[in-house]
Amino acid sequence: MTANNIESFETTIIESTESIVIVEISPKTDELVETEMAGESNEVKRETKALIEALERRSQAESAGTLTRETYLKAVRQARELIEDRKLIERDRLQDSWAIIQDEAERNWYLMMKDLVDFSFRVQKAATAAWETFNNPYPR
Template identity: 80%
Template sequence: MNSNNIESTESIVIVKISSETDKLVETEMVGETDEVKRETKALIEALKRRAQAEADSAGTLTRETYLKVVRQARELIEGRKLIQSDRLENSWAVIQDEAERNWHLLMKDLVDFNFRLQKAVKAAWETFNNPYSC
């Protein structure tokens, strides 16, 4: 198996990766693992095959209907990507708020501890310096 073929662990599926897909993934996914790149290439090729099959069978649909369905599918995929991005941003905001709240609670506890420590030191100093009386 060469780098342009994909093999599934459940059953052997060989996917021919076009040079365009290979170049696109290698350019856009620099720094990703080979496995991620392989799976992405296989996904793109599967989408291309599916789109071609749908375009070939569009004889039963009007071209406009087919284009509408394809656009809706693209918008759905892009919309989900935006939703996931929004979720990530919201999660980050929650983490930041929680960290800030915890920081303020920690600072409050430190100030309270400092105050109690000062009172204890003052009481110890006064007790130490007062003459012993029976």
């Protein structure tokens, strides 16, 4: 960069279980992601920006002669597979959560029905006792 074309960079901190990486996001990447992914969450946008910047930095780090099409495609495939793996894990977690919710709802339904039957039985016994008391005269 020269004094005439200084760009401001957004700094993003990416945390993972392995390490913390500070990634500078260029205004071009920021604008692209914000435009193309308007409906996504901030976390998804942040991760996408970091991925784009990492791919760009990797391509810049490789010299023009050594960066082959296969190397680039391999990096993109690895990034895609990583994202797809995360989506599969999240989908599995959602499915497991849904199964747990269904099991809990079914268990709660059966407990509520049991309580309702018990209550109905008690009301029936109380009504029978009240009827017998009402219709039987007091012994004098």
